[in-house]
Amino acid sequence: MATKRDYYEVLGVQKNASKDDIKKGYRKLAIQYHPDKNPGNKEAEEKFKEATEAYEVLSDDQKRQVYDQYGHAGLEGMGGPGGPGGFDPSAFQGFEDIFGDFSGIFENLFGGGGGSRRRSSSSPNQGSSLRYDLQISFQDAVYGTKAEIQYNRNEACSACKGSGASGGSGRKMCATCQGAGQVRHSSGFFSIASPCPTCHGEGTIIENPCRECSGSGLQKKRQKILVTIPAGVEDGKRISIPRQGDAGPNGGPYGDLFVFIRVKAHAWFERSGSDLYCAIPISMTQAALGAEIQIAALDGKQLKLKIPAGTQNDKLLRIRDEGVPVANGRKGDLYIKVIVRIPSKLSPKAKQLLEEVSRMEGENATPSPIPLADLRS
Numbered sequence: 127m128a129t130k131r132d133y134y135e136v137l138g139v140q141k142n143a144s145k146d147d148i149k150k151g152y153r154k155l156a157i158q159y160h161p162d163k164n165p166g167n168k169e170a171e172e173k174f175k176e177a178t179e180a181y182e183v184l185s186d187d188q189k190r191q192v193y194d195q196y197g198h199a200g201l202e203g204m205g206g207p208g209g210p211g212g213f214d215p216s217a218f219q220g221f222e223d224i225f226g227d228f229s230g231i232f233e234n235l236f237g238g239g240g241g242s243r244r245r246s247s248s249s250p251n252q253g254s255s256l257r258y259d260l261q262i263s264f265q266d267a268v269y270g271t272k273a274e275i276q277y278n279r280n281e282a283c284s285a286c287k288g289s290g291a292s293g294g295s296g297r298k299m300c301a302t303c304q305g306a307g308q309v310r311h312s313s314g315f316f317s318i319a320s321p322c323p324t325c326h327g328e329g330t331i332i333e334n335p336c337r338e339c340s341g342s343g344l345q346k347k348r349q350k351i352l353v354t355i356p357a358g359v360e361d362g363k364r365i366s367i368p369r370q371g372d373a374g375p376n377g378g379p380y381g382d383l384f385v386f387i388r389v390k391a392h393a394w395f396e397r398s399g400s401d402l403y404c405a406i407p408i409s410m411t412q413a414a415l416g417a418e419i420q421i422a423a424l425d426g427k428q429l430k431l432k433i434p435a436g437t438q439n440d441k442l443l444r445i446r447d448e449g450v451p452v453a454n455g456r457k458g459d460l461y462i463k464v465i466v467r468i469p470s471k472l473s474p475k476a477k478q479l480l481e482e483v484s485r486m487e488g489e490n491a492t493p494s495p496i497p498l499a500d501l502r503s
Contacts, residue, residue, distance in 0.1 A: 400458030
């Protein structure tokens with residue numbers, strides 16, 4: 127008979143390990159050597175059995191005390207470990223979001239738990255939620271719009287009213303699993319449960335399936351709805367529309383529809399929060415002398431913009447309340463970056479005038495560098 131390994135060594139923990147450390151060590155091994163992940167692997171099966179046996183002892187204060195004093199021999203006569211009842215599903219509590227419902231898996235594996243945890247899939251369940259990607263213009267995103275969309279979804283079959291049965295024939299108990307929805311297969315030490323191949327885990331079968339929907343109770347149909355896009359919606363925003371997803375099986379309620387907004391880029395405008403930005407070219411004389419010009423807003427209306435005398439290139443000017451609508455009827459602002467255009471060609475008269483201005487200004491032929499801090503301000 128093979129000599130049993132030290133239980134602490136099996137779980138990879140120290141002899142002074144806490145219960146949490148013991149539980150973590152066991153959980154790691156149970157997942158690694160779980161029979162579903164290692165079908166037909168006898169070595170993995172033995173390691174899984176060994177880890178379960180070690181955990182049963184070390185997680186029990188009384189058995190652990192005896193084991194620490196007398197070793198494996200001290201456990202004889204205590205209803206020693208190693209049987210199927212030694213598995214503790216609570217070792218996986220709190221980790222369902224990472225590993226799923228392992229307690230249910232192992233209860234099925236060992237036949238424990240005092241009854242099936244199977245949830246009948248023949249009862250009404252909510253339908254699946256659907257996703258629709260909607261591309262809209264930049265202007266519609268800013269000011270809001272309504273858009274008609276069309277998509278396919280499952281609806282309750284009109285012939286059987288979603289029951290899946292023809293002529294009100296209804297359902298009857300599955301003869302293969304006797305309504306359990308599961309069948310068991312013994313494999314040495316293990317008893318493994320799997321969904322019934324006849325009823326696919328439902329526990330019941332339809333005597334006379336509906337011809338229109340082949341017994342599913344659902345039909346794929348084209349749905350057309352009008353979606354309201356709120357003003358100021360941003361790219362990637364999700365709009366939830368209740369009960370516009372798939373119909374639920376067995377007469378269950380509809381799921382939801384999620385419309386994801388994709389905003390096209392604009393040729394001249396950009397957005398940052400509730401503010402709009404654009405760039406406008408002006409001449410060097412307008413920048414030097416100042417001017418009042420007209421620019422087109424995003425919605426096409428004409429706005430007056432005053433250019434102060436001495437305006438520098440890349441200067442940001444602001445027009446209030448011409449940006450993106452926000453709460454309470456307010457709007458963001460419109461920022462205009464001024465781009466001073468230098469003519470690449472000058473007429474003789476213009477060149478003569480600029481030379482005269484240059485002499486009058488006494489321009490410096492050996493300028494000093496500008497501090498970088500001044501450029502950032």
